[in-house]
Amino acid sequence: xxxxxxxxxxxxxxxxxxxxxxxxxxxxxxxxxxxxxxxxxxxxxxxxxxxxxxxxxxxxxxxxxxxxxxxxxxxxxxxxxxxxxxxxxxxxxxxxxxxxxxxxxxxxxxxxxxxxxxxxxxxxxxxxxxxxxxxxxxxxxxxxxxxxxxxxxxxxxxxxxxxxxxxxxxxxxxxxxxxxxxxxxxxxxxxxxxxxxxxxxxxxxxxxxxxxxxxxxxxxxxxxxxxxxxxxxxxxxxxxxxxxxxxxxxxxxxxxxxxxxxxxxxxxxxxxxxxxxxxxxxxxxxxxxxxxxxxxxxxxxxxxxxxxxxxxxxxxxxxxxxxxxx
Amino acid sequence: xxxxxxxxxxxxxxxxxxxxxxxxxxxxxxxxxxxxxxxxxxxxxxxxxxxxxxxxxxxxxxxxxxxxxxxxxxxxxxxxxxxxxxxxxxxxxxxxxxxxxxxxxxxxxxxxxxxxxxxxxxxxxxxxxxxxxxxxxxxxxxxxxxxxxxxxxxxxxxxxxxxxxxxxxxxxxxxxxxxxxxxxxxxxxxxxxxxxxxxxxxxxxxxxxxxxxxxxxxxxxxxxxxxxxxxxxxxxxxxxxxxxxxxxxxxxxxxxx
Amino acid sequence: xxxxxxxxxxxxxxxxxxxxxxxxxxxxxxxxxxxxxxxxxxxxxxxxxxxxxxxxxxxxxxxxxxxxxxxxxxxxxxxxxxxxxxxxxxxxxxxxxxxxxxxxxxxxxxxxxxxxxxxxxxxxxxxxxxxxxxxxxxxxxxxxxxxxxxxxxxxxxxxxxxxxxxxxxxxxxxxxxxxxxxxxxxxxxxxxxxxxxxxxxxxxxxxxxxxxxxxxxxxxxxxxxxxxxxxxxxxxxxxxxxxxxxxxxxxxxxxxxxxxxxxxxxxxxxxxxxxxxxxxxxxxx
Numbered sequence: 094x095x096x097x098x099x100x101x102x103x104x105x106x107x108x109x110x111x112x113x114x115x116x117x118x119x120x121x122x123x124x125x126x127x128x129x130x131x132x133x134x135x136x137x138x139x140x141x142x143x144x145x146x147x148x149x150x151x152x153x154x155x156x157x158x159x160x161x162x163x164x165x166x167x168x169x170x171x172x173x174x175x176x177x178x179x180x181x182x183x184x185x186x187x188x189x190x191x192x193x194x195x196x197x198x199x200x201x202x203x204x205x206x207x208x209x210x211x212x213x214x215x216x217x218x219x220x221x222x223x224x225x226x227x228x229x230x231x232x233x234x235x236x237x238x239x240x241x242x243x244x245x246x247x248x249x250x251x252x253x254x255x256x257x258x259x260x261x262x263x264x265x266x267x268x269x270x271x272x273x274x275x276x277x278x279x280x281x282x283x284x285x286x287x288x289x290x291x292x293x294x295x296x297x298x299x300x301x302x303x304x305x306x307x308x309x310x311x312x313x314x315x316x317x318x319x320x321x322x323x324x325x326x327x328x329x330x331x332x333x334x335x336x337x338x339x340x341x342x343x344x345x346x347x348x349x350x351x352x353x354x355x356x357x358x359x360x361x362x363x364x365x366x367x368x369x370x371x372x373x374x375x376x377x378x379x380x381x382x383x384x385x386x387x388x389x390x391x392x393x394x395x396x397x398x399x400x401x402x403x404x405x406x407x408x409x410x411x412x413x414x415x416x417x418x419x
Numbered sequence: 420x421x422x423x424x425x426x427x428x429x430x431x432x433x434x435x436x437x438x439x440x441x442x443x444x445x446x447x448x449x450x451x452x453x454x455x456x457x458x459x460x461x462x463x464x465x466x467x468x469x470x471x472x473x474x475x476x477x478x479x480x481x482x483x484x485x486x487x488x489x490x491x492x493x494x495x496x497x498x499x500x501x502x503x504x505x506x507x508x509x510x511x512x513x514x515x516x517x518x519x520x521x522x523x524x525x526x527x528x529x530x531x532x533x534x535x536x537x538x539x540x541x542x543x544x545x546x547x548x549x550x551x552x553x554x555x556x557x558x559x560x561x562x563x564x565x566x567x568x569x570x571x572x573x574x575x576x577x578x579x580x581x582x583x584x585x586x587x588x589x590x591x592x593x594x595x596x597x598x599x600x601x602x603x604x605x606x607x608x609x610x611x612x613x614x615x616x617x618x619x620x621x622x623x624x625x626x627x628x629x630x631x632x633x634x635x636x637x638x639x640x641x642x643x644x645x646x647x648x649x650x651x652x653x654x655x656x657x658x659x660x661x662x663x664x665x666x667x668x669x670x671x672x673x674x675x676x
Numbered sequence: 677x678x679x680x681x682x683x684x685x686x687x688x689x690x691x692x693x694x695x696x697x698x699x700x701x702x703x704x705x706x707x708x709x710x711x712x713x714x715x716x717x718x719x720x721x722x723x724x725x726x727x728x729x730x731x732x733x734x735x736x737x738x739x740x741x742x743x744x745x746x747x748x749x750x751x752x753x754x755x756x757x758x759x760x761x762x763x764x765x766x767x768x769x770x771x772x773x774x775x776x777x778x779x780x781x782x783x784x785x786x787x788x789x790x791x792x793x794x795x796x797x798x799x800x801x802x803x804x805x806x807x808x809x810x811x812x813x814x815x816x817x818x819x820x821x822x823x824x825x826x827x828x829x830x831x832x833x834x835x836x837x838x839x840x841x842x843x844x845x846x847x848x849x850x851x852x853x854x855x856x857x858x859x860x861x862x863x864x865x866x867x868x869x870x871x872x873x874x875x876x877x878x879x880x881x882x883x884x885x886x887x888x889x890x891x892x893x894x895x896x897x898x899x900x901x902x903x904x905x906x907x908x909x910x911x912x913x914x915x916x917x918x919x920x921x922x923x924x925x926x927x928x929x930x931x932x933x934x935x936x937x938x939x940x941x942x943x944x945x946x947x948x949x950x951x952x953x954x955x956x957x958x959x960x961x
Binding site for chain 3: 110111114115118119122123233234236237238239240241242245246248249253260349353357359360363364374375377378379381383386390393394397398401
């Protein structure tokens, strides 16, 4: 495994470059727009002090190079600015939103990903049989439904008509504070169930396409035949030979998908009124809260760059041959 | 010598035209028999059919009685218990026949594990077998991945897997075609030694007449899915009775005029 | 003779699903083009907001009215124009830009290629939704036209990747080397030899791009960030319907179905195209 370290360093370097490029691009895009963003985009009744504080914090009266340094420096040191719409430091708003998003995205993603691996493997093994083909058709159908339509449909059927789930939000506003810890947890979980399941279904069908293709590629490999010739049962063959070689794409997709969900889950969060990063972002845009928008964009892109780097590392530990390809 | 395998009327088709068309032969225990032919003659398909390793799209007819039981009517679970234990196969291309993300020692041990040995015993058997196949420093090599080994070593690993549980029949599908000539000789010698130790019969599938002459006592010539001649090796080489066999022999380049 | 052609057509099209999908798309495009002629009412007209708002489908208003008493069917028809028009323009831009950049990178090779690839990968790693929301935040008075352009500008990297891969493969072929040896200028080689080979892949990518842009625009409009009122888009029409308590199911169902059916049809066509173009799949038939 001595070849692992230079590979990791190279990958880390690559991730860092990507990070710098993206962050710089974001900065450039923000500065492209003419005029003072605060005046143009914040609500009319901002005070003069707030405006002055804004200019000072981001260096608007200084040359562009200084602005860039100040900008990067602010983010690195954790000063994300002041949220005008929430009247709180952006950092606090982000922290809450981030935690809420995590609560929703992680279970949704885990469920969806595991489901995708199961579904994709099953479809590959049963390829050609009518049930598998039918499920592939269903997959195309489901993937053709935009996120927000799916969310609306789920909400309407399960919450509104069947009354099986709460109709939105993260907690029952009236009851929540008066509940015990157990009660409050149950409350959140109840509100979590439907949006998480909706997201999980989307993730499952999206990832299963990659995984199915990967398993199909592996199924015809010679070493699968060797395993069978040794007398191994199908479950052994799948577990020890097929999956370890086929999981590569599914893991790579995971690395990109998971951080992407945090901002991309916008639609589901909006429909279910879940107070996560996505919904906060949209509200910030509609409310012209410039600093909040900026911070969310930066944090999200950083998370994505890190996520894909992490996925690469996981993929390498799984499959020692990958090192050689770089 | 007792009859180990008796094949009658084997037909294999993947579509309208059969790849193997009514093949019958018998192998006695301990015998080394060659199945010779050009590519496309159906010899590999015959070997895979015996192990029931052909896919669902293959139609297999006929009987193959092995150690008293017809392989083609056995339930899958029983067939699985035979594979690797009483009959095994050495594949042609060791580079792709080994799982790239699994250490070779584990792959060999899997054969034992699948047939009931404990994890520990299986691993010990694997290392012992690696040593028996002539690999130096077997304990360390067992922890290697396939891509870290040379072609010849990989083939030794495949042989170790095939002979680990001392099966009664080994189907060797062109085991040396992918190797250099010098390594070929070593591998053939190894196979010879191992089979003598455990009295294993070998069905040697090959297109290389030189290999046949070196290792086998009997040979069957196959062409377009049928066996056209079957004789002991001396007779075959000195007085072939079928025209096709004569053509094959004539195609072998000779060093002396 | 005719039987032979019909047989070939059937084999090419690959089944009833593709027929249906093509018919649907043709129909929707026709509707979009003929919107002013087909729509029974003016999509912006609010005849009587007091009594005619939120009416269920009836003879007078086949698909009902919305909260401003506007006819839903007319808005749906004009919405087709808006949504499909935006998609067409956006994909057109993405295709042009993406092909240009991809061809350049693929053909030039060397550090140009590396630079472009790194940049494209970096851009691709950011979710498009995020970039678009942010652009809307930066330019709050974006017109429909501007929205289409922004969608196109965020879509070119994916296309560039496809084109680059194809161009690299073709550029290595012997007949291209022969053309270069004969002294044909690079631009000539690109247009006459290399790019034509990339057309199948470009078509597949373009089709799938449309299937991506339509939900994207619809979603943004649904959030209030895309097409703004009073201009109708299938997405923003669903915004009103999202209030379930008002029991105005027609505001949700009709635009929603329009979006899903359109995207599904395009996906079906795109999948079929992809099958036709993939050499591995073709060989296994």
